[in-house]
Amino acid sequence: MTNPIEAVRLADPYPGYAALVATRPFAYDPAVNAWVAADAAAVRAVLGSAALRVRPVAEPVPAGIVGTAAGEVFGDLVRMTDGDLQQRLKGVVAQALGSTDPAYAARLAAEQTRAALATGGEVPFEELMFAVPARVVAGLCGLDADGSAQAARLIGEFVQCIPALATPEQQRSAALAAAGLRELLGPGIEDAGAAGAAEEAGTGLLAALVRAARDASWTRTAPLLANAVGFLSQTYDATAGLIGNTLLALTRQETPKSPAEREAFVREVVRHDAPIQNTRRFAAEPFRHGDAEVAPGEQVLVLLAAANRDPAVNPDPHSFRPGREAPAVFTFGAAAHRCPGENLAVAMADAVVGTLLDSGFDPACLPSGPFGPAEVTYRPLANARIPVL
Numbered sequence: 001m002t003n004p005i006e007a008v009r010l011a012d013p014y015p016g017y018a019a020l021v022a023t024r025p026f027a028y029d030p031a032v033n034a035w036v037a038a039d040a041a042a043v044r045a046v047l048g049s050a051a052l053r054v055r056p057v058a059e060p061v062p063a064g065i066v067g068t069a070a071g072e073v074f075g076d077l078v079r080m081t082d083g084d085l086q087q088r089l090k091g092v093v094a095q096a097l098g099s100t101d102p103a104y105a106a107r108l109a110a111e112q113t114r115a116a117l118a119t120g121g122e123v124p125f126e127e128l129m130f131a132v133p134a135r136v137v138a139g140l141c142g143l144d145a146d147g148s149a150q151a152a153r154l155i156g157e158f159v160q161c162i163p164a165l166a167t168p169e170q171q172r173s174a175a176l177a178a179a180g181l182r183e184l185l186g187p188g189i190e191d192a193g194a195a196g197a198a199e200e201a202g203t204g205l206l207a208a209l210v211r212a213a214r215d216a217s218w219t220r221t222a223p224l225l226a227n228a229v230g231f232l233s234q235t236y237d238a239t240a241g242l243i244g245n246t247l248l249a250l251t252r253q254e255t256p257k258s259p260a261e262r263e264a265f266v267r268e269v270v271r272h273d274a275p276i277q278n279t280r281r282f283a284a285e286p287f288r289h290g291d292a293e294v295a296p297g298e299q300v301l302v303l304l305a306a307a308n309r310d311p312a313v314n315p316d317p318h319s320f321r322p323g324r325e326a327p328a329v330f331t332f333g334a335a336a337h338r339c340p341g342e343n344l345a346v347a348m349a350d351a352v353v354g355t356l357l358d359s360g361f362d363p364a365c366l367p368s369g370p371f372g373p374a375e376v377t378y379r380p381l382a383n384a385r386i387p388v389l
């Protein structure tokens with residue numbers, strides 16, 4: 001098997017993952033200096049263990065952004081923290097996201113897609129994949145068109161500080177971006193907070209966040225603002241990957257004929273060619289799985305995309321079959337850190353792709369993929385699989 005981090009950007013990483021599932025479902029890999037969890041049982045056990053955390057115990061915030069606005073945001077994200085406080089705040093975040101209407105987000109995404117296509121010329125894939133979903137989430141947060149466009153640009157800079165190998169330059173621009181994003185989103189949180197009683201606090205994602213916080217007797221505002229920035233950062237790469245991978249799947253599979261078929265198609269892309277291929281955990285305490293023992297301080301690379309193709313949980317896992325009955329899907333994680341944005345992400349990706357198809361776009365003009373003969377290239381990222389279109 002090639003290095004499982006380099007696999008993220010291979011034209012077809014799946015034979016390599018299948019070999020790991022079959023022969024090394026949970027094993028130490030010196031090439032990545034981490035334990036690698038590949039089959040569904042190992043991935044479930046790792047994501048479900050309290051001994052394994054989302055950040056190294058000694059470095060809760062990456063050293064290069066400590067003391068900056070980016071560090072403050074990072075340190076308050078439910079995605080980047082563990083424990084009882086995280087679970088309370090996660091409840092607040094999930095309640096707020098759960099109250100948004102995916103159909104409304106889809107309408108915004110379709111409008112944004114039509115506007116992006118209206119300029120004519122080449123299909124602006126980058127804009128459709130990255131900027132449109134970010135602008136939709138910014139719009140759900142109550143920002144106007146200018147504010148949403150600015151937020152979409154800034155979030156692209158903020159996410160650069162998240163990979164372990166971020167350069168000092170990337171960390172500096174992420175810090176500036178975090179400050180800008182707090183300025184954009186802060187007034188919405190303050191207004192909703194000042195409005196007091198639930199109905200007066202208004203509609204939208206930020207008002208929902210403030211309402212959910214009040215229901216949970218959560219009083220600190222800074223973590224609410226940080227997690228509002230988190231809505232944008234969690235959307236950015238992952239939804240871009242889902243849109244890109246769906247477009248590539250359309251070059252190989254029959255085009256869905258109805259809205260219901262199209263949604264099933266997008267959901268099968270989520271499983272079959274996961275936009276987020278892996279995540280990481282760091283042992284705070286010893287963790288055992290079978291005969292293996294992970295010592296405190298060691299890392300685990302969790303191959304979500306490999307577990308999606310484990311034949312023990314999904315029959316005939318390499319076939320692309322929309323409408324599978326109760327498939328086991330790990331792309332949105334599992335257990336304490338499971339993604340609360342799944343329905344929103346699928347609704348946005350579905351709307352962008354559907355609007356593009358309705359405009360007469362022919363997927364046959366794309367390089368044939370995934371796994372076709374023509375080489376598709378992917379962005380050089382360690383966990384998000386995003387084709388360059």
Ligand code: HEM
Nearest residue numbers: 078079231234235238239242279331332333337339341345
């Ligand atoms: C295709 C798109 C998406 C994918 C594949 C995805 C995937 C994931 C995964 C794998 C995790 C867990 C990471 C881990 O446990 O290490 C996660 C967490 C999270 N996602 Fe998503 N996500 C997507 C879109 C979104 C969207 C649109 C939102 C909200 C607007 C969102 C909000 C979150 C949040 C708040 C967390 C942190 C949850 C926690 O740590 O408790 N995601 N996502």
